[in-house]
Amino acid sequence: MAMIEVGFERQNFYPLKRKSALLLKLIAVVFAVLLFCEFLIYYLAIFQCNWPEVKTTAYDGEQASHEPVLKAMFLADTHLLGEFLGHWLDKLRREWQMERAFQTALWLLQPEVVFILGDVFDEGKWSTPEAWADDVERFQKMFRHPSHVQLKVVAGNHDIGFHYEMNTYKVERFEKVFSSERLFSWKGINFVMVNSVALNGDAEAELIEVSHRLNCSREGRRASQCHSRLSENYDVLSREESQKLLWWLQPRLVLSGHTHSACEVHHGGRVPEFSVPSFSWRNRNNPSFIMGSITPTDYALSKCYLPREDVVLVIYCGAVGFLVVLTLSHLGLLASPFLSGLNLLRKRKTR
Numbered sequence: 001m002a003m004i005e006v007g008f009e010r011q012n013f014y015p016l017k018r019k020s021a022l023l024l025k026l027i028a029v030v031f032a033v034l035l036f037c038e039f040l041i042y043y044l045a046i047f048q049c050n051w052p053e054v055k056t057t058a059y060d061g062e063q064a065s066h067e068p069v070l071k072a073m074f075l076a077d078t079h080l081l082g083e084f085l086g087h088w089l090d091k092l093r094r095e096w097q098m099e100r101a102f103q104t105a106l107w108l109l110q111p112e113v114v115f116i117l118g119d120v121f122d123e124g125k126w127s128t129p130e131a132w133a134d135d136v137e138r139f140q141k142m143f144r145h146p147s148h149v150q151l152k153v154v155a156g157n158h159d160i161g162f163h164y165e166m167n168t169y170k171v172e173r174f175e176k177v178f179s180s181e182r183l184f185s186w187k188g189i190n191f192v193m194v195n196s197v198a199l200n201g202d203a204e205a206e207l208i209e210v211s212h213r214l215n216c217s218r219e220g221r222r223a224s225q226c227h228s229r230l231s232e233n234y235d236v237l238s239r240e241e242s243q244k245l246l247w248w249l250q251p252r253l254v255l256s257g258h259t260h261s262a263c264e265v266h267h268g269g270r271v272p273e274f275s276v277p278s279f280s281w282r283n284r285n286n287p288s289f290i291m292g293s294i295t296p297t298d299y300a301l302s303k304c305y306l307p308r309e310d311v312v313l314v315i316y317c318g319a320v321g322f323l324v325v326l327t328l329s330h331l332g333l334l335a336s337p338f339l340s341g342l343n344l345l346r347k348r349k350t351r
C-alpha cells in the first residue's frame with residue numbers, strides 16, 4: 001500500500017518539476033531579451049560614438065593660445081505625441097526610446113550643452129492647456145539632466161504652429177517653459193537661436209538687436225540654430241528671409257531641424273548648414289543626433305546613430321519564435337515529428 005502511494009506521488013511530482021523548470025527558462029529568456037532591447041542596446045550603440053577632434057591652438061599673429069572646447073549635442077524633432085494623434089502604445093514606445101537614448105548619451109558622452117532644434121511636441125500647435133501641461137511634464141521627465149548641463153530648446157512649427165495658426169498665447173506658453181532667450185554664450189561661443197516659423201516684425205527687431213550685440217562684442221564666433229532649413233522657399237523661410245538672417249547674424253555654421261533627415265547645404269558657397277535628423281523612431285528607423293566639438297575659432301561635427309527600430313523588432317520576433325520552440329519541445333510536441341524524421345533518415349541510410 002505504501003509502495004503504491006509513493007509511486008503515485010512521484011508521478012505528480014515530476015511534471016510539476018518540469019513545468020516550473022520550463023517557466024523559469026521562459027522568464028529568464030523574456031528578462032534577458034527585455035534587458036537587451038530596452039537598456040543595453042542603447043549603450044552598445046552610443047558607446048561607438050566619439051567627440052570629433054578639433055584644433056585647440058589658435059594663432060593670433062605669432063602668439064599661440066590654447067582654446068577650450070565646448071562639447072555640444074544637437075538633436076531635433078522629438079515630436080512627443082499629444083492627446084489626439086497617435087496610439088498609446090506608439091507614445092509609450094517612442095517616448096521610452098527617446099528617454100533611454102537621451103539618458104544614455106548624457107551618461108556616456110557627457111555633453112555640456114544640448115540643443116533641441118524644434119518640434120519638441122507633435123500637437124503643441126493646437127493642444128489644450130491641460131494636454132500642454134501633460135506634454136511638458138513628460139518632456140521634463142524624459143529630458144531630465146544635471147544642473148551643469150545646459151538644455152536649450154528652439155520652437156518649431158508643431159510647438160507653436162506656422163505663422164498663420166500661431167498666436168501670442170502659444171508663443172508665450174512655449175517661452176514660459178523653455179525661455180525666450182535668443183542669444184546664448186558659453187565658453188566664448190555665441191549661439192543664436194532662431195525660431196524661423198515666427199519671423200514677423202517683432203522677431204525681426206529682436207534679431208537685429210542680437211546682431212548689434214554680436215557685432216559689438218568680438219568675443220568669439222557664432223553658430224546659429226533654427227527650426228526649418230534656411231534656403232527652402234517653399235516651406236517656412238523665404239529666400240529673402242534666409243538671406244536677411246545670414247546677413248544679420250553672419251554665422252560660421254547653421255544647424256537646423258524640421259526636415260527629419262540629414263542634409264548639408266552651403267549658403268553663398270561658404271556658410272554650411274546641416275539639418276539634424278529626427279531623434280524619434282516615429283519619424284525614422286535610424287534616428288541620430290549631431291555631436292559638435294566647438295572652439296571660438298573652429299568646430300568639428302560628427303553624427304551618432306541610435307539603435308535601429310527594425311533591429312529591435314527582429315530581436316523580439318526571434319525571441320518569440322525561440323520561446324514557442326522551447327515550450328513545444330518541453331511539452332513533447334516537437335519531439336515526435338523530429339524523431340520520426342530522424343528515423344526516416346536512418347532507414348534510408350541503412351538501405
Ligand SMILES: [Zn+2]
Nearest residue numbers: 077119158258
Ligand atoms: Zn518635425
